Amino acid sequence: MRTRRKAEMMKQTADDVFSRFAGKRVLFISTKNRDYIRNTQEIRALEETAAAVTVVASGRSGYAGRLLYVYGWLLSHSCGDYDEVFVGFAPQLILPFWRGKFRKSVITADFFISLYDTMTCDRKKFRPDSIPGRFLRRLDQKTLERTDRVIADTRAHARYFSETFGVPDEKLRVVYLEADPDIYYPRSIQKPESCRDQFLVLYFGSILPLQGVDVILKTIELLRDVPGIRFEIIGPVGDSAGQTGNADFIPWLAQEELAEHIAYADLCLAGHFNPVIGKAKRTIPGKASIYEAMEKRMVLGDNPANRELFSDDSSHLFVRMGDAKALADLILRVSCGETVSLAESGEKR
Numbered sequence: 164m165r166t167r168r169k170a171e172m173m174k175q176t177a178d179d180v181f182s183r184f185a186g187k188r189v190l191f192i193s194t195k196n197r198d199y200i201r202n203t204q205e206i207r208a209l210e211e212t213a214a215a216v217t218v219v220a221s222g223r224s225g226y227a228g229r230l231l232y233v234y235g236w237l238l239s240h241s242c243g244d245y246d247e248v249f250v251g252f253a254p255q256l257i258l259p260f261w262r263g264k265f266r267k268s269v270i271t272a273d274f275f276i277s278l279y280d281t282m283t284c285d286r287k288k289f290r291p292d293s294i295p296g297r298f299l300r301r302l303d304q305k306t307l308e309r310t311d312r313v314i315a316d317t318r319a320h321a322r323y324f325s326e327t328f329g330v331p332d333e334k335l336r337v338v339y340l341e342a343d344p345d346i347y348y349p350r351s352i353q354k355p356e357s358c359r360d361q362f363l364v365l366y367f368g369s370i371l372p373l374q375g376v377d378v379i380l381k382t383i384e385l386l387r388d389v390p391g392i393r394f395e396i397i398g399p400v401g402d403s404a405g406q407t408g409n410a411d412f413i414p415w416l417a418q419e420e421l422a423e424h425i426a427y428a429d430l431c432l433a434g435h436f437n438p439v440i441g442k443a444k445r446t447i448p449g450k451a452s453i454y455e456a457m458e459k460r461m462v463l464g465d466n467p468a469n470r471e472l473f474s475d476d477s478s479h480l481f482v483r484m485g486d487a488k489a490l491a492d493l494i495l496r497v498s499c500g501e502t503v504s505l506a507e508s509g510e511k512r
Contacts, residue, residue: 177208177338177339177341179336180208180271180312180314180336180338181208181209181211181212182212183247183271183312184209184212184213184247185212185213185214186213186214187213187214187246187247188213188214188215188217188245188246188247189209189213189215189216189217189245189246189247189248189249190216190217190219190242190245190247190248190249190265190268191205191206191209191216191217191219191220191249191251192219192237192248192249192250192251192257193219193220193233193250193251193252193253194220194226194229194230194233194251194252194253194256194257195220195229195251195252195253196220196221196222196223196224196229197218197220197221197222198222198343198418199252200340200342200343200449200452200453201251201252201273201275201316201340201449202220202251202252203343204338204340204341204342204343205251205273205338206218209249213247217245219233219236219237220233220251221233230256233257237261237264242264242265242267242268243267245265245267245268246268246269247268247269247270247271248265248268248269248270249271249272249273250270250271250272250273250310251273251275252273252275253275253276253278254272254273254274254306254310255278255302255303255306258270258272258305258306258309258310259302259305259306259309262309269311269312270309270311270312271310271311271312271313271314272306272307272310272312272313272314273314273338274306274307274310274313274314275314275316277303277323277324277327277328278299278302278303279291279296279299279300279302279303280303280323280327280441280442281442282295282296282299283296283299284440284441284442285371285372285373285440285442286371287372303328304328307324307328310334311334312334312336313330313334313335313336314335314337314338315335315336315337315338316337316338316339316447317337317339317445317447317468317471318337318468318471319444319445319446319467319468319471320445320446320468321335321336321337322445323441323445339447339452339471339472340447340449340452341456342452342453342455342456342457343418344456346418346419346422347418347422347425347453347456347457348422348456348457349426349456349457349458350422350426350457352423352426352427353427354427355427358393358395360391361391361392361393362391362392362393362429362430362497362498363393363394363395363427363428363429363430364392364393364394364395364428364429364430364431364432364494365394365395365396365397365424365425365428365430365431365432366379366394366395366397366398366431366434367396367397367398367416367421367424367425367450368397368398368434368448368450369398369399370398370399370400370401372437372440373435373437373440373442373443373446374434374435374436374437374443374448375434375435375436375437375438375443375464375484375485376396376400376436378436378437378484378485378486378487378490379394379396379432379436379487379490380400381487382487382490382491383396383407383409383410384407385487385488385491386409386491386494386495387407387408387409389409389495391498392409392494392495392498393409393411394409394410394411395410395411395413395424395428396410396411396412396413397413397415397416397421397424398413398414398415399414399415400412422453422457425453425454425457425459426457426459428459429460429497429498430459430460430461430462430494430497430498431450431454431460431461431462432462432490433448433450433451433454433461433462433463433464433469434448434450434462434463434464435448435464435466435484436464436482436484436485436490437484437485438483438484438485438486439485443464443466443484444464444466444467444468445466445467445468446468447468447469447471447472448463451463451469451473458478459478460477460478460479460480460497461478461479461480462480462481462482462490462493462494463479463480463481463482464481464482464484465481465482465483465484466484469481480493480497
């Protein structure tokens with residue numbers, strides 16, 4: 164359950180940012196789908212504070228379509244009447260090209276991701292010193308220069324932006340991610356008949372490299388012969404899942420249905436579990452905020468970002484990143500309700 168200290172910290176950081184919009188006319192722009200978890204959080208906060216909020220975000224499924232929608236809106240509308248402009252997901256695709264439209268407004272950008280960091284260090288599409296890598300770094304730099312306020316999702320991420328791109332500390336603010344309370348809230352749901360008598364471990368995600376899904380798959384393999392433990396993995400794992408009799412793989416679920424699956428799980432895996440990618444240690448997984456909102460016991464990667472909000476207790480269990488054996492041991496102990504290692508259980512590795 165969320166501690167009072169944690170709730171107060173999250174509220175204080177959010178209030179520090181959104182109180183600035185009181186009585187203002189605000190234009191909110193995002194190239195991500197409108198129901199994206201970060202968008203819903205920021206739109207809700209702005210609507211609770213500002214005098215008026217205009218939201219420019221598309222519900223189209225494809226990213227190109229959403230981007231074209233935003234660009235079309237900016238081409239056909241004047242932005243001179245807004246006191247503040249809040250750019251959500253991927254301000255790098257807005258501010259370097261449209262800053263002139265907002266010259267009378269104060270600009271706030273949620274720098275949720277660095278394109279340079281994501282494409283060169285996280286997904287390794289380009290080398291940092293390659294032409295595309297240098298271009299993305301410059302794009303990040305120009306975006307940050309053209310922003311009056313920069314929002315990060317953790318203090319660790321804010322430090323990275325300051326050290327890597329030279330963002331002045333006075334421009335940086337932290338707003339921790341929060342789940343949509345209309346979808347993700349505590350509830351009691353009975354497990355399906357197929358797993359009613361089993362200890363159910365759940366993970367969901369978009370299967371990005373920093374999430375360390377390979378660690379989870381190795382954990383599933385380590386526990387394949389342990390009776391009474393079952394995994395439910397929700398996301399586009401694809402062929403990498405392999406063949407296993409102790410896990411169900413579901414390609415994807417709508418948010419409302421996902422919430423039901425989380426509700427009947429016994430233990431939820433948050434992560435991040437990748438031990439190599441720096442971003443995995445600087446960000447708190449979005450799923451952690453969802454599990455927290457639903458008051459579910461979760462396993463977190465032991466890193467500085469996660470420890471900004473969470474501490475070791477019965478609901479927040481930390482594990483060494485990249486260590487499938489440690490994760491398997493932890494799951495086994497929790498499922499048994501006592502301290503039991505794989506060696507003590509007689510399992511083969």
